[in-house]
Amino acid sequence: MSATAVAAEILAELRAQRSERNIAGMRRFGIAPAGEQLGVSAPVLRAIARRHRRDHALALALWATRVHEARGLATLVDDPAQVTRSQVRAWARELDNWAVTDAAAFLFDRCAFAADVAHAYSRRTREYEKRLAFSIMAGMAVHRKELSDDVFLAFLPVIAREATDERNFVRKAVNWALRQIGKRNPRLRRAAIAEARRIQKLDSRAARWIASDALRELARPRAPRRKLQVGK
Secondary structure, eight states: OOHHHHHHHHHHHTTOOOOOOEEOOOOOETTTOOOOOOOOOHHHHHHHHHTTTTTTHHHHHHHHHOHHHHHHEEEEEEEEOGGGGHHHHHHHHTOOSSSHHHHHHHHHHHHHHHHHHHHHTTSSSSSSHHHHHHHHHHHHHHTTTOOOOHHHHHHHHHHHHTOOOOOOHHHHHHHHHHHHTTOOOOOHHHHHHHHHHHHSSSSSSSHHHHHHHHHHHHHOOOOOOOOOOOOO
């Protein structure tokens, strides 16, 4: 069966589970895509994705439907090793809400060229394209255990440069990237704290919020480890 035919079957399955109540709830959290929205829950999408792992052709077919949940599913079933730079460009142009942006970021952050995309898109004008850059940085900090600290140290000046963007979904992603980099290891924690303190001095409400929120998490004293007691 062709990828297009499988995508059509999956789309019928998704439409059968349409929930107006879930759609309303998603919209209250700012998830309001331009295309069709079905309100299918994330656990249902993950269950479907498990049946179609690493199916690049199916991912492309699902994305082409323009249905929000199908696009989310596309990011779950795609194979990062087969994602191309042209695919990233095409999908990024169509991002229209934060949820699908972050879902795409969690696919792209596992690509070999993820750092290049993050740097390039950090300068984009469109809100969700720019958010994509910083969501990729955050995702790389969590998922890419094999990468050196230098990759993430190079992101910190970019975070500082874009910290004055007042748009809600950009500033939250910038903050997210800074916090996740800082939580990666002690060296990056110190570097992220130092960067946050520099950002805090910028004449920008967004920058002050980004820095204060990051410092609240990264600079707070850690609870001492308790000694393991016999019988506990």
